[in-house]
Amino acid sequence: MKSFFQFLNEAQSQASMQAKKLNLSSDGHGGWLDSRGKFVATTEDGKLKFVDKKSNKLDDGKSQQQKAAAPKPEEQSKEPETKETEGKKSQEGESGQATDGDTSSLTVAFGRFNPPTVGHEKLLRGAKKAAAGGELRIYPSRTQDAKKNPLDPDMKVSFMKKMFPDFEDNIVNDDEMRSIFNVLVTASEQGYQNVNIVVGSDRQAEFENLAQKYNGELYDFDLIRVISAGVRDSDAEGVEGMSASKMRKAVVDNDFESFRKGTPKELNDGDTTALFDAVRTGMKIKGKKKEVTEMWEIAPKLDWKGLRENYVSELIFRVGDIVESLHTGLVGKILRRGTNHLICVTEDDVMFKSWIRDVMEYTERKMDRRMRTPSKPNTLVGTGGYLKNAMAATGTKEIRNFINKYKKKS
Numbered sequence: 001m002k003s004f005f006q007f008l009n010e011a012q013s014q015a016s017m018q019a020k021k022l023n024l025s026s027d028g029h030g031g032w033l034d035s036r037g038k039f040v041a042t043t044e045d046g047k048l049k050f051v052d053k054k055s056n057k058l059d060d061g062k063s064q065q066q067k068a069a070a071p072k073p074e075e076q077s078k079e080p081e082t083k084e085t086e087g088k089k090s091q092e093g094e095s096g097q098a099t100d101g102d103t104s105s106l107t108v109a110f111g112r113f114n115p116p117t118v119g120h121e122k123l124l125r126g127a128k129k130a131a132a133g134g135e136l137r138i139y140p141s142r143t144q145d146a147k148k149n150p151l152d153p154d155m156k157v158s159f160m161k162k163m164f165p166d167f168e169d170n171i172v173n174d175d176e177m178r179s180i181f182n183v184l185v186t187a188s189e190q191g192y193q194n195v196n197i198v199v200g201s202d203r204q205a206e207f208e209n210l211a212q213k214y215n216g217e218l219y220d221f222d223l224i225r226v227i228s229a230g231v232r233d234s235d236a237e238g239v240e241g242m243s244a245s246k247m248r249k250a251v252v253d254n255d256f257e258s259f260r261k262g263t264p265k266e267l268n269d270g271d272t273t274a275l276f277d278a279v280r281t282g283m284k285i286k287g288k289k290k291e292v293t294e295m296w297e298i299a300p301k302l303d304w305k306g307l308r309e310n311y312v313s314e315l316i317f318r319v320g321d322i323v324e325s326l327h328t329g330l331v332g333k334i335l336r337r338g339t340n341h342l343i344c345v346t347e348d349d350v351m352f353k354s355w356i357r358d359v360m361e362y363t364e365r366k367m368d369r370r371m372r373t374p375s376k377p378n379t380l381v382g383t384g385g386y387l388k389n390a391m392a393a394t395g396t397k398e399i400r401n402f403i404n405k406y407k408k409k410s
Contacts (some may be wrong), residue, residue: 015043026179040189047216080309106187107131107196109229110139112182112244114149114328115279117262119242124167126229127198135192138171141329142178145363147297148326150248150282159275179329181218181350184211188219195221201228203327210328210352218350245299251279252298300357308340311356317342322362325354331362 016026018077024032024040032041042049107351109127113120127136139154143149157173164171177183180197199207199263208226215221242262250259256276263272296306310316317323317334323344324331330352332344341355377389389398 001273006172015046024049042256049220053122059200069246087279103257104192105131105194105196106137106192107198108137108139108183108187109198110177110183110329111141111158111199112143112149113140114143114151114244115247115275116156116163116185117242117247118264119262121164121264123198123200123229124164124170126227127196128167130196130198130225130227136167136170137183138167140171141326142175143324143326143329143360143363144282145360146282146284148248148299148360150251150279152282155278159278162271163264165266167248179325179331180207180210181328181330184221188221193221194225196225196227198227198229199327201231204228206327206354210330214350243301245301248279248283248298249295249302251276251283252285252295268338295364302315304357307357311340316361317356317359324362325352326358326360328352 019026019032019041025267027033027039030043030044031039032221033039041108076113107127107130109123111120117127124138127138138160140153140160141149142153142154152174153173157171160171177186177232184195195211197207197211204226211224211226215224247259247262250256250262256273259270259276260269264276267275294306295303296310300307317337319334319337321334322331323334323342325344330344330346332346332350332352334344335341341353342359343353344359345351
């Protein structure tokens, strides 16, 4: 039989592991602080229990235990559930709609938008409908590379605000929001009880599995809805068939006319030309010279055969490689290769599955800088930046000197 202290240690260990994943630190009294030093959670039943962050206030006259036990205002005024209210809840869940002005719910859209297109406007309007007057936030991903993500985040956000003026105040430019998990953890810390995640129909299952799997572990919501913004037909003409892949292909083909069809009327000819040139510069295409020759690299959905041949030949996406999900922003090591998909795990032991068309080699692997951003060091093993950090930590100026110092003398 386990002793009381065994149970206590196990509970503390489970909470500690969860807090570690969220980058929280203990206050030494059962409470947990975020990176800004703010009190965000307590330990209850061996797990983290987040406090309401929207008020951002704590009564100094009450202990943390009293706060955790005190009923929430909405619980005090809550009426007993009836068949009528249960039916209403069920209808709400099926439609994926929040109530008007619901301050306990947050609606988010997370995507690449690289480059943003007229087709993305359909996603944003679907997100606005799901928010139904509540809080709406649109998070463009932070990844940049010459093949699939030619625009840097700041430039991308700037063009998005011009292209979608109705959503200018909802578009969030935050370097910390690198993946959908960063978005969900932040929302949970801020006290939102429910969250709506609006995605394209082809990504609904992926987001649904990930978001639900880690609820109660990485974040804590009463209800998570993953809502489809509608079906998109890649073979269709006009808005329904427009995609960032087609826009990048138009740039490679130097086809400005096709590129222009992919931008909304709110973007004038001058700004459209600037966007075309920015994508071309980001893809490192000089003038009419097409330096990117493999279509599967810049638009895999338009060259599935080429992508598949390289994958089967194990020229790309090998076990142990580091990849990034283009949909969720998660970065992880490949554990298993499926027929057309990959099973990966992040450094925080978060498992995710992705189709090979929806991932890319993690570009930070080639980084030679010590710092990813001004406040974050490059910690990815195998990069020049990681080597520089290791040398700085050990006071090593040259690798040769380090080797000679510890070399066994014969």
